[in-house]
Amino acid sequence: MNTTHFITDNFILQSDIAETLYHKYAKDLPIIDYHNHLSAKKIAENQPIKNITEAWLKEDHYKWRGMRANGIEEIYITGQATSHKEKFLKWAETVPNTLRNPLFHWTHLELKRYFDIDELLQPSTAEDIYNRANAILENKTPAQLLEYMKVEVVCTTDDPTDDLVYHMEIANGDFYTQVLPTFRSDELFFIGKDTFLAYIKKLGAVSNLEIKDVDTFLNAIDKRLAFFDAQGCKLSDFGVGEELKLADFTRKEIDAIFSKRLKGNKLNKDEVDKYRSFLFIYLGKKYHEYNWVQQYHLGPVRNNNSRLLNQIGLDAGVDSIGDFPMAQFMSKLFDTLNSTNQLAKTITYNLNPSQNEVFATMMGNFQNSDYPGKMQWGSGWWFLDQKDGMEKQINCLSNMGLLSRFVGMLTDSRSFLSFPRHEYFRRILCNILAEDVKQGLIPNDIEFLGKMVQNICYYNAKNYFGFNLIEN
Template identity: 30%
Template sequence: MSFLDEEYLLGSEAAVDLYESIADLPVVDPHNHVDLAEVVENEPWNDVWEVEGATDHYVWQLMRKRGVPEEKVTGDASNREKWDALAEVFPDFAGNPTYDWVHLDLKRRFGIEKPLNADTADEIWRETKRQLADDAMRPQQVLREMNVEVLCSSDDPTSRLRYHERAETEVEGVDVLPTWRPDRALKVENAAWTEFVADLDDATETTIDDFAGFLDALAETHDYFAEHGCVACDIGLGTNPVSRPVSTQRASEVYAKARRGDDLTAAEIRDWKAYLLEFVGELNSEAGWTTQLHVGAVRDYRDSLYETVGKNAGGDVSTQDVDLVDGLDYFFDRFDGEMEVVLYTLDPTHYPSATVVARAYPNVSIGPAWWFNDSPMGIANQLERVAAVDLLANHAGMVSDSRKLVSYGSRFEMFRRTLADVVGQMVDRGRIPYENAERLVEHVAYDRPKELYGL
C-alpha cells in the first residue's frame, strides 16, 4: 500500500468495496464551526496557510509541540513564514490525524501528491496560490466540489442570522442551517454571562428585568432560529453536567442575585444550570429539534497560552472526572422518548457509560468520536464499542466540528474509510453478510444523520 492510495485505511477487499459504496455520498454535516461570512462573501483565499493553518487549532498545537515559536503560529509573522515553519516540522506530525487531513486536502482539493516538508514547501505554496486564484477554488465552489449537502453552523442565541438569511439566496446547492447554542445562558458563573444578558436584551423585544422576561427572551430567540430552519440545539456541558428538578422560584432567586452582581454559591450555580437545561430541553422538544450534548471539555487549561494568545487558542483538554450517569439521569428521564438526544463525550473512558445510556434510551444516540478522538484509532474504537453495546445503525454519523472549510471532505473521508474498515472486518470474520454490511455503512454515512436531524 502506498501513501494515501485507494486502499488507505482499508484492510480488506470487503472494506474496499464497502468504501466504494459510500465514498461519493453527499456530506451531511450537522455540527461545525463554519465561518459563514467567508462562505457567503465567497471571496478567494490568498494562500495555502490561510486555508490550512490560519484557523486550525490542531495545526497550532502540533507546531508548538515541535518548537515553533508563537510568532510563526498565531503571531505577526507573514503567512509565508508560517507556512515554511509548518512545512519544516510537518514530517514529525506523522501518526497524528492532522498529518492525514492536510495531505488529503492537498491531494483531493489541489491534486498535489507530494508530501509536505521543507523541500516541497515552496513548490506547494506556489502551486496552491496559483489554483486559489481560480474561481473554482472559492468557498462556495469548494463546498459543492466536496459534495456538501447540509451544513449546520453553531450560533449564539443572540445572533440575528444575517448571513444565514443571505445564504438562502446567495449560496447555491448547499443547505446552510443555524444551530441554537445557549452555552452563555447556562454559564452564570462567568463574567460573560452579564454580557449575554445585555446582548439578549438588545436582540429581542422582551424586557429581561425579571426572570420571566429572561425566559421569554430566550424562547423568542428559539422561535427566531426555528423560522430560519434550525433543527438542532447544541449545548456544551463541560465537566460537571447536572440535571435535577429545580423550582422556578429557586431559579428566579439565583437570577436576581446574578443580575445584582453578587457572588453565587456552588449550589446556586448547579441549580441554575439544571433549571436552564430542563427549560432548553422543553423548548427543543416542543420544536421537534435534536439536542446535542457535549460533555467533558476543560477550556483554556494552559494558563500561559490563554494569557498571551487568548481564548480558543488550542489550550483545551479533556478529563475523566465527569459523572455522566448521575449527572444527566434526570434529563434523560425527563425527555425519554420526547426528543432526539445526541451525546458527545470528549474523554474516551466515558464511552462505556455513554453507550449503555444510549442502549437504555432509544431516543439517545452516540455522536461521532469527538475532537481528540477524531482519528482512525479513535473512530474505530468508538464504532466497535457502539456496535457491541448499543447499535451501530443508531450511531449519529459524522460531523466535521471544524473551522477549516477545505477539510470537511477530508474529515468525512477518514470517517467513511474507517467505518468501511470496521464493518469490513465483520464481513471478513463471518459476522454479517456483505449485503447487510453495505446497507449498514450507507445508513450510517448518510441516511442516519438526515433521519436523526429531520433533514
C-alpha cells in the same frame, strides 16, 4: 522522507471486500455535516480564500498543538508579525514529525482531494506545494469548495443572540450547500461569570425586551428559539467544559437566584447548579417542542495554559480531556425530560475515551418507538476523531447499541478544507466491516452491508435531522 505517493485509492482499505464497500457504496455519497464551526459570513460573502495558510492554520488548534510540540516559536503559529509563507514553511517543517498523529493523514488527504497533490509535505516540497495550492485557492470560493466536496448541509454553531443575517443571505442565494444555524446555548448558562449581565442586556436588546426577572428572561429565550427555527434551525448544542450536576430546585428559588444575580451579586455553587438545572430542563422541553435534535458535547478542561490564554485569548489550543463524572447528570436530565414525554432526539459526545461505554449505554436507556436510533452516542469528538478513536467508537457502539442506526461523521471544524474527514471515516467504517466478514463474524452479503454503509454515511443523518434536501 520519500515523496512518493501516499494517499492511494485504497488507503486504509485492507481487503477486496473493504475496497468494494468503499468504492461502490460510500465514496460518492454527498456529505451532511451537522456540526461544525464554519463561518456563515465567509460563505455568504463567498470571496476566494487565496492562501492555504489562512485556510489551514489560522484557526486550527490541532495544527497549533502539533507545531508547539515540535518546538516552533509561537510567533509562527498565532503571531501577527510573520508572513503567510513563513507560517506555512514552519507547518511543513512540523508535518514529517506528525507521523502516526492524525494530522499526518488529514494533511495529505486534504492536499490530495483539494489540490491533487501527491507529494508528502516537508521542507523540500513546501514552497512548491504552497504555490500550487494558492494558485488553486485564489480562484475558489468557500461555496465552491463545499460544492466540490458534495457537502449538501452545513450546520454552523451560533450564539442565541446572533442575527443570522448571513444564513438568510445564503438561503436567498444560489448556493449548492444549505447552511443552517445551530442554537448553541452555552452563554445562557454562564450566570456565574462577570460577563453574564452584559450578555443578558444583549439578549434583551435582540429580543426587544427588558430582562428584569425570570419570566422576561424566558420570553427572550422563546423569541430567539422561534427566530432560529424560522431560519431552518434543526439542532441545539451545549459544550460547557466542566463538571455538571442536575440539582433539585423550586421555581421560587430560581426567581430569587436570578434576581440576586441581576442586582450584581455573586452566586454560590449551589445557586449556580440550581439555575443551570432549571435551564437544562426548560431548554430540553423547548427542543422537544420544536422537534430539534439536542446535542451535548461533554468533558473538556478548557484554557489550561493561562499564559497562552492571556496572550492569544479563548480558543488558543490549550484545552484537553477532563475526567468529570457524567453518568448521573445525563441520567437525571434525560429521565426528567422523558418522564413527561418531552425528551427530544439527543446526541451526546464524550471527550474522555474511558467513558465510551458510559455514554453508549446511557443512550440506550431512553430509546423508544418515537424514532429508530432516537438517542445517539455521537462520533469520536475532538481528540478522538482519529483512526483509533473512530474504531473504538464504532466497536463500542456496535457492542452497546445499533451501529446500523448511527448518524455518522461530522467535522467539528473551522476549516473549509476539512471535509476529507468524512472520507477518512467512511474508509475506516468499510474496513472494519470487511475485517469482520474475513473473520466470519458477519455474513458476506455485500449488498446488505453496502446499504448499511450508505445509511451510516448519509441516509441516517438525512432522515434523522429532517433536512429538506433537494436532489442536486
